[in-house]
Amino acid sequence: MSEADQHESGHESGHESERVLFSQRSPFQDIVLAQEPSGHINLTLDDVWQFRSQDEHVFHEVLADTPIMMAASPASVLILGGGDGLALRNVLRYPAVRQVTLCELDPCVLTMTRTVPELVALSENSLADPRAQVIAADALAFVETADVRYDVVICDFPAVTSPELSRLFAPAFFRQLAAITHAHSVVSIQVSLDPAGFWPICAAVEASFAWLHPMLANLDAAADVDGGDDDNWADFVIASQTPQVLRTKPAAELRFLSHARVPRLRIKNRAGDRFETDEYGQMPDYR
Template sequence: MSTGAPPVVDGGTEARPHWRLARAAVLVAVFVCAACGLVYELALVALGSYLIGDTVGQASIVLGVMVFAMGVGALVAKPLQPRAAAAFAVIELTLALLGGLSVLGLYAAFAWLDLYGPALVGTAFVLGLLIGAEIPLLMVMLQRIREQAAGSAVADLFAADYVGALLGGLAFPFLLIPVFGQLKGALVVGAVNAVAGLALVCTVFRRELSRRARLVLGAGSVVVALCLGYAWVTAADFEVTARQQLYRDPVVYAERSRYQEIVLTRSVREVGHADSDLRLFLNGDLQFSSVDEYRYHEALVHPAMRGPRGDVLVLGAGDGLAVREILRYPDVRRVTVVDLDPAVVALASTVPQLRALNGGSLDDPRVRVLNTDAFGWLRTAAERFDVVVADLPDPDETATAKLYTVEFYALIRSVLAEQGRLVVQSGSPYFAPRSYWSIDASVREAGFATVPYHVDVPSFGDWGFLLATAGTVPPVLELPADAPRLRFLDPDVLRAAAAFPPDRARLNVPPSTLLQPRVLDYARTEWRGY
């Protein structure tokens, strides 16, 4: 029987009208804010991975600093609880501004100031501080709508928070990066963050805002909107200017693919030089210079072509330059190229300068290109190849280090035909000797006999390779009798390439495996500073 009394909830607090809708609005705000917060974290990790290359290190720094700062933020929020709604709105506006501009600011710190490390730590701490203050304030706001047992309120908040984090984690790689890119993606999330926070406060909790608070929030909203809007409009010009700051020569092509940043630069033709210098960079690492790439690719390909060579497998080398050298042998029947990034292959096939350099090799009817992960493809490959050319990016990132392990070379051995040869680009025995000899140890541990050799490539310095055959008998390091006329490599040069002076002598280092990627640590340590 109704008594006509107002509804009473736990603790005797009078419920607000439409409290269920108000409570749902708070939980939706928690959901959206959690998604935005996780995107900010992922954006910092991804940017660091692109710019620095150390995915594990960048993730550890960002997550460690942000989680610590979130704890500090939760404590800082205690004095703000009496004015929870206004404080929450200010925090969301600040978070939207700083989070939305975080990628832009860090890229600027990297390109112009050389202060990326300190800037990353500072940004992660401030964002974590603001994110950490959200939940305590939202808890107070939720209880003001309808007081309930603390355990139930915490369960509701964290359920919405975790589900929102799932959305943010999925949206970042599959929606924001492909559609907007890193810089604009962060701006979009900042705008969503601001709208979600203000919408909650200005609807459900508008009566708790004083006139002064409303004016401050209105002015703050205009400032945030103008800043994010201006950054959106100028994002393309900023990215071009900042990117050019990182390269010596003018950038003639740039693209952020799903896997990496691809940049082509071309120098202005200088007096005394017949051609300008075309250079390809992946995630900032030089892949080749058109001035001397023939030295690298002749040394990589031709020693491995001595013997049966009807079927050739190329791992990496989506630029088509190694394939160009392989196709100089008319008895090659088929070349299979396995390169992860279709954007690199498309670039090599369509950009006139690069196509002229590789001779249109990827369009040859004997060439088949597979855009997939080399490790995964080898696990299921049923074909056999006379020659395998492993021309893969250096093992200075987690994603590429697995391509220099015992397990990877064992997979290659499983697809080698009888009398087949493997050649591996192995880095510099001078600048990175432990990396080089660890790769040699990994190849030998997989059941190969190896012949190390190295040549001078001016753009890279002293650069090393490994020629290998399955078994215990090392291959003969010679050019094929029918080798085409080469610009750099001849029998005398190749013979000298097998000699290592005392300061580049073999090192006794252990092999690298999937569970112990030693080559990753070696590469990061040895290339630091170059």
């Protein structure tokens, strides 16, 4: 593949108004990073949307900042997935974090994050931070052989779209996460499925972690919440062996999450076609 194929080109992406910043077929997936006329950038993997810079802060604040604010001592952090550097960016905003290991399956994603100026800027060049150890490896294999216990583990995997990805949301994997954490560790898992897919994953997590704090976020945080577009919503599971409370102040850079909002985003029901939270009521409706 030529340099023009791998990095910015004059050709337009599948959306006629977008400019391709990075496009590569890796051994694992088809990676496309594109820039919209507005200047916002977006990433797709195998044509599945991963983030848009306009609203990714909502997703990553819930996923990454919540466990850091809850952990009694978030000195040692493991991020599984997250090769775009955005969860890592958020974690590194907290001085209590001393060391972060980021384990990303695809080296091509890491190359993109390190070399595309727009993504370097958005990620605040987090992969180059001296507190970060970046490893290109399979998360399953890494967790199986890890010989340390982490204070925080953040699972930033794509939503389940294949049998291979389903292994990262299975009871066996959550048992392995429990083995590399301790009683007061906090684990954060992005799920982003409708209730029918979300509740079984909650049950699988709960088999290994006694305390759950499931959360829902409307990524279009500036818009009126009408429950219209299910794609604008993301759901998460925060888990621990012991009950957790918020201990650390939010980083100054946060735009969406606050101490007051964390409990309001908690999903209160564990069945049905809707999620129920204090923040949004019973929305969205997946029936």
